[in-house]
Structure formats: structure tokens, C-alpha cells
Amino acid sequence: MGGASRNDTRITRVRSRVLDLPLPHEFRPAWGRNEIQRSFYVTLVEIETAAGITGITAAEAGPEAAVSIDRFVAPHLIGQDAASPEALIGVLRDAEILGPPVYCIEVALWDIAAKAAGLAAHKMWGAATDRVPAYCATGEIRSPERRVEDCRRIVADGFKAVKLRFHADDPRNDIRVVEAIRREIGDGLVILVDANQAGVLPGLGGHRQWTLRVAIDVALELERLGVTWLEEPLPRYDYAGLRRLREHMGTLQLAGGENNHGLHEFKLLIDQGCYDILQPDAVLSEGVYQLRKVAALAEAAGLLMAPHTWTHGIGLLANLQLVASIPNHSWFEFPHEPPGWPASALSQMLADKPWIDAEGCLAVPDRPGFGFELDEELIERHTVARQG
Numbered sequence: 001m002g003g004a005s006r007n008d009t010r011i012t013r014v015r016s017r018v019l020d021l022p023l024p025h026e027f028r029p030a031w032g033r034n035e036i037q038r039s040f041y042v043t044l045v046e047i048e049t050a051a052g053i054t055g056i057t058a059a060e061a062g063p064e065a066a067v068s069i070d071r072f073v074a075p076h077l078i079g080q081d082a083a084s085p086e087a088l089i090g091v092l093r094d095a096e097i098l099g100p101p102v103y104c105i106e107v108a109l110w111d112i113a114a115k116a117a118g119l120a121a122h123k124m125w126g127a128a129t130d131r132v133p134a135y136c137a138t139g140e141i142r143s144p145e146r147r148v149e150d151c152r153r154i155v156a157d158g159f160k161a162v163k164l165r166f167h168a169d170d171p172r173n174d175i176r177v178v179e180a181i182r183r184e185i186g187d188g189l190v191i192l193v194d195a196n197q198a199g200v201l202p203g204l205g206g207h208r209q210w211t212l213r214v215a216i217d218v219a220l221e222l223e224r225l226g227v228t229w230l231e232e233p234l235p236r237y238d239y240a241g242l243r244r245l246r247e248h249m250g251t252l253q254l255a256g257g258e259n260n261h262g263l264h265e266f267k268l269l270i271d272q273g274c275y276d277i278l279q280p281d282a283v284l285s286e287g288v289y290q291l292r293k294v295a296a297l298a299e300a301a302g303l304l305m306a307p308h309t310w311t312h313g314i315g316l317l318a319n320l321q322l323v324a325s326i327p328n329h330s331w332f333e334f335p336h337e338p339p340g341w342p343a344s345a346l347s348q349m350l351a352d353k354p355w356i357d358a359e360g361c362l363a364v365p366d367r368p369g370f371g372f373e374l375d376e377e378l379i380e381r382h383t384v385a386r387q388g
């Protein structure tokens with residue numbers, strides 16, 4: 001029989017486009033001291049199959065991701081069945097030995113498998129829910145007065161939870177922001193805090209990390225203020241410090257893991273008792289389906305999973321489909337920090353920009369695959385390089 005059948009999901013081409021996507025206003029990320037961001041790189045990847053089904057994903061990186069995919073991944077995918085991600089995950093794990101992590105590729109493989117099956121990814125994986133409560137993730141350091149104003153808008157938008165960034169030279173100035181919000185807005189708003197201490201981004205003023213003593217002092221203050229979780233209070237391999245910190249806590253939960261990679265590292269974090277909530281990202285930390293295995297380990301240990309999502313719109317939806325397929329999900333990160341980085345900027349390459357419903361929840365797209373369409377016109381306008 002000549003020609004490809006409808007079910008022929010053999011990979012015929014892997015194509016990358018590097019996009020430099022503009023932000024509507026200067027953005028000063030709390031995690032990059034003294035940095036000013038005006039745009040962000042995304043590498044959009046399309047995997048084509050004999051049947052004509054295309055799987056789409058994106059890396060949170062620029063030309064280095066496109067080169068890595070072209071050199072270390074594409075040659076091992078061409079001719080293989082895209083609808084067998086478990087047989088191909090080894091390629092992505094080995095690619096990380098040689099270049100930047102490209103775990104995002106597993107999203108495109110599952111996108112093909114789910115489209116061939118005619119199901120949304122979360123339904124293919126056993127749908128635990130079809131909507132998830134979202135929190136508004138902020139990204140800058142702002143004064144208590146400005147944050148109170150922000151939180152009034154955030155509550156009016158319909159969010160039930162907000163995440164603040166702690167990066168002041170003196171953490172007491174960060175704590176004053178929480179105190180002001182509690183005083184002016186009340187106890188109704190769930191407050192999460194991200195200290196971003198687990199990474200190595202030095203910023204332009206040098207990197208400073210909290211000591212265990214500082215982390216304990218800050219965490220006890222946050223507990224007093226009724227904060228729900230403290231994220232990344234210590235370096236990502238300080239397993240002993242994280243466990244000791246967690247032992248000091250009553251109601252305050254510790255969250256983290258967005259800078260840890262691979263099944264084995266997440267098992268270590270669980271076994272060492274580092275966190276209450278794990279935060280791997282489906283386009284950064286491991287293959288999206290591999291993170292369902294991490295979720296199962298977490299479930300057995302009585303832990304929750306709340307992925308990091310601050311990458312791009314496809315990453316947001318990949319993580320949304322993932323959490324909708326696991327029972328132990330928690331608050332879902334929804335990056336939204338106007339005017340520099342509003343949600344519409346994160347998802348600018350998508351035809352439909354995700355937004356919360358009246359209850360502050362995100363509905364999980366029900367279309368086959370990961371449930372998005374690209375804004376081709378915008379993508380072409382911001383393409384700066386092509387590969388494959």
C-alpha cells in the first residue's frame with residue numbers, strides 16, 4: 001500500500017524557529033538583580049509526521065536550544081514513531097549531557113499521540129479535573145504601597161491567591177510588603193512567597209543567597225502572617241538545610257524544585273523531606289509525562305505538585321494539562337505582572353490567550369493534544385533564526 005495512513009506517526013521532520021518576543025514595557029525580574037528585560041527568547045519546535053499530524057512545543061531558550069535540538073535530538077527522532085514517547089525519552093535525557101535541556105520535546109511527542117487519539121492530553125492521562133485554581137504570580141520587587149494597590153486589582157480580577165517575590169537586601173523590607181497587604185486587604189487573599197534562592201542567576205549586582213538562619217527567621221515571620229507557602233528558601237542541593245527548615249515549620253509549607261532536573265533528583269527531594277510542594281516544570285525539568293511519575297512519588301509521600309510555569313504560553317498549557325491529570329495538584333502558577341510582563345505577553349504566540357474564569361480558575365483546553373493554536377502572523381514577525 002502506498003502513502004502514509006492516518007495513523008502513521010513516524011517523524012519526518014523537526015523544525016525550530018527562534019523567536020525574540022517583545023514585552024510591552026520594561027520588566028525588572030526580582031530574580032535577576034538590576035536586570036532590565038525588554039523581550040524574551042522562545043524556540044518554537046514543530047515535529048512533523050508522515051500522517052500530517054504536527055506536534056508543537058517550545059523551549060525557554062534562544063539559539064542554543066535550536067542548535068541542541070538540531071544536533072543532539074532531531075537525528076535520533078527522524079523515522080521513529082512520535083507516539084512512543086517512553087521509547088524516546090532517553091534521547092532527551094542524553095541531550096542534556098551534551099547541551100541545554102530540551103525536555104520540552106516530550107510535549108510535542110505527546111501532542112502528536114494525543115492528536116492521533118483525538119483526546120486532550122489530560123484526558124488521555126486520566127483527567128483528575130477540568131479546571132484548576134490559579135494564583136497571580138508577580139515578578140518584580142515593589143513598595144508595600146504599590147503592592148497593596150496591585151493586590152486590589154488582582155482581587156478585582158478574580159484571583160484568590162497572589163505570589164510575591166522576596167529579594168530586598170534586608171528581608172525585613174520584604175516582610176513589610178506582606179504586612180501591608182494583610183493590613184489593607186485582610187486575610188481573605190491567599191499569599192504565597194517566592195525567594196528564588198535555589199538558582200544561580202547572579203544578576204548584575206552579584207548573587208546573594210540566604211543562610212539557613214535567615215530562611216528560618218523569614219519563614220517564622222511568614223507563618224505568623226498566615227502565608228501559605230515559601231518557595232525556594234535555600235540552594236537547590238541543600239537537602240539537609242531544607243529538611244531542617246521544614247522541621248521548624250507548623251502551617252507554612254515549603255515549595256521548590258523548579259531548578260532541579262530529572263526523575264532521580266525529584267526522588268531525592270522527596271526522600272530527603274525537603275519540600276511539601278514540588279514544582280518541576282514540564283518544559284524545563286523532565287519530560288511532561290515523566291513528571292506524572294514524580295507526581296505519583298509525591299502522592300505516595302503525601303506531597304502536592306504545583307509546577308513552575310513562567311516560560312511561555314505553550315509551557316503554561318503543558319503544565320496545565322499535566323496537573324489536570326494528577327490528583328495531588330495545588331495552586332497553579334499564572335504569571336501576570338503588568339505593565340512589564342502581563343499574561344498576554346507570556347502567551348502572545350497563542351491565538352487564544354488563557355485567562356481565569358469568575359472563580360479564579362483556569363479551564364483546561366479540551367481540544368486534542370495540548371489544546372492551542374499558534375498566532376502565525378505574530379510568530380513570523382518575531383522569528384530571528386531557523387533550524388531544521
Ligand SMILES: [Mg+2]
Pocket residue numbers: 194196231232258308
Ligand atoms: Mg519560583
